[in-house]
Amino acid sequence: MFQAIADPTRRSLLQLLVDQEIPVKDIAGHYPMSRTAVSKHLRILSEAGLVVERKVGRETRYRLDPEPLLELKRWLAYYERYWENRLQALKRLVEADESVHPRGE
Amino acid sequence: MFQAIADPTRRSLLQLLVDQEIPVKDIAGHYPMSRTAVSKHLRILSEAGLVVERKVGRETRYRLDPEPLLELKRWLAYYERYWENRLQALKRLVEADESVHPRGE
DNA sequence: AAATTATGAAACCATTTGGTTTCACTTATT
DNA sequence: AATAAGTGAAACCAAATGGTTTCATAATTT
Numbered sequence: 001m002f003q004a005i006a007d008p009t010r011r012s013l014l015q016l017l018v019d020q021e022i023p024v025k026d027i028a029g030h031y032p033m034s035r036t037a038v039s040k041h042l043r044i045l046s047e048a049g050l051v052v053e054r055k056v057g058r059e060t061r062y063r064l065d066p067e068p069l070l071e072l073k074r075w076l077a078y079y080e081r082y083w084e085n086r087l088q089a090l091k092r093l094v095e096a097d098e099s100v101h102p103r104g105e
Numbered sequence: 106m107f108q109a110i111a112d113p114t115r116r117s118l119l120q121l122l123v124d125q126e127i128p129v130k131d132i133a134g135h136y137p138m139s140r141t142a143v144s145k146h147l148r149i150l151s152e153a154g155l156v157v158e159r160k161v162g163r164e165t166r167y168r169l170d171p172e173p174l175l176e177l178k179r180w181l182a183y184y185e186r187y188w189e190n191r192l193q194a195l196k197r198l199v200e201a202d203e204s205v206h207p208r209g210e
Numbered sequence: 211a212a213a214t215t216a217t218g219a220a221a222c223c224a225t226t227t228g229g230t231t232t233c234a235c236t237t238a239t240t
Numbered sequence: 241a242a243t244a245a246g247t248g249a250a251a252c253c254a255a256a257t258g259g260t261t262t263c264a265t266a267a268t269t270t
Contacts, residue, residue, distance in 0.1 A: 006111035007258085011180075018187060025216060037259055039218065058216050058267040066188040069181060075116075076178055082123060083171040112228080130246060142229055144248065163237040163246050 001068050004048035009033075010041050014064055017051060023059035106173050109153035114138075115146050119169055122156060128164035 005011055009031065016022070016030060024042065028035035042062055045051040049068040054061050110116055114136065121127070121135060129147065133140035147167055150156040154173045159166050 002111045002113075002116070006107045008107075009258085011107070014184070018184075023216080024218095033258085034260065035216090036218080036261085040258080043218090060217065064184075064187065066184045069184050069188065072177070073181055073185070076174060076181065079119070079123075079169075079171045079174050080178070082169065083174065114228085128246080129248095138228085139230065140246085141231085141248080145228075148248090160247095165247065 001048045001050070001071055004044055004050055005072075007041070007044075009038075010045055013038075013041060013045060014050060017062055017064040019064070021054065021061045021063040023056075023061045025059065027062065106153045106155070106176055109149055109155055110177075112146070112149075114143075115150055118143075118146060118150060119155060122167055122169040124169070126159065126166045126168040128161070128166045130164065132167065 005014070012031075013027070016027065024035065024039055027042070028038040031038055042051060042053070046053055046062075050065060051062050052065045054063075110119070117136075118132070121132065129140065129144055132147070133143040136143055147156060147158070151158055151167075155170060156167050157170045159168075
């Protein structure tokens with residue numbers, strides 16, 4: 001999953017597929033690379049579960065499945081409190097300084 | 106940044122440096138690879154701003170700087186509403202089903 | 211039935227990545 | 241002053257990555 005979203009093209013694909021189901025040909029139209037290359041990116045996203053494919057006639061349509069991003073959210077939540085600590089420490093510094101140099105002085 | 110956290114060793118390093126400042130030698134002790142390899146991972150994290158280095162005598166100590174993860178949080182927030190939509194859709198389905206098969210039946 | 215369209219698989223290629231070993235350099239320690 | 245310790249830079253290597261082109265196959269259109 002982390003690997004899947006590491007590539008900028010793939011992140012762009014996720015955004016494109018956010019609430020539409022699009023066939024490979026049309027997806028590829030948005031990118032400067034070959035259709036095959038796009039197809040390979042889609043496969044990687046699919047293996048990460050970030051995208052769902054559905055065959056309709058001779059085309060394969062893809063759409064976003066954001067569910068695996070929950071893992072990322074959990075991972076991130078772990079660090080969130082640390083940067084909150086940092087921000088709070090900063091805030092305390094600012095406030096301490098204000099008691100010495102009150103606003104409007 | 107996305108690239109930096111794509112590697113499992115580097116994610117592990119972030120966790121290790123969460124609230125300690127540790128010299129390279131000690132960091133490397135936690136990993137099966139060479140000190141040089143760990144050092145290269147640390148450099149990548151450092152370039153992404155996820156880690157801060159400080160030279161103390163002959164050693165270089167590292168600690169986490171979670172600030173760049175804010176970008177990840179923002180990226181994630183964009184998709185958050187989509188999976189919330191999905192969860193709500195699921196919830197509606199379950200509730201609709203319960204009106205047909207009430208609980209305790 | 212023949213031609214066209216949409217696609218993935220395969221073979222290939224250059225570059226990046228994650229690792230190694232060796233070496234030089236700076237900072238302790240004895 | 242000599243030795244040891246902590247580190248990064250450099251050269252090197254195998255494997256992974258992101259791309260290409262070509263080909264086979266299945267579905268659609270004519």
